[in-house]
Amino acid sequence: MRELAETIPELTGSQSEIQYLPAAVDDPKRRQADVTLARTKLGWQPRMKHRDGLARTVEYFRALR
Numbered sequence: 793m794r795e796l797a798e799t800i801p802e803l804t805g806s807q808s809e810i811q812y813l814p815a816a817v818d819d820p821k822r823r824q825a826d827v828t829l830a831r832t833k834l835g836w837q838p839r840m841k842h843r844d845g846l847a848r849t850v851e852y853f854r855a856l857r
Contacts, residue, residue: 798810799842799846800850803847804850
């Protein structure tokens with residue numbers, strides 16, 4: 793999550809600061825996406841690095857303005 797939070801301001805030019813807050817009591821300690829079901833049932837797998845996908849998303853929303 794930290795990498796994601798650091799990447800978005802880099803791509804958008806935002807001056808926003810990252811705030812670290814205590815986790816909620818029921819917040820999982822570790823998250824990891826499991827794409828096994830999509831891979832086995834649909835033959836899908838990620839083809840793009842997350843930074844590239846975020847950059848494309850930023851470009852898309854900038855074009856909407």
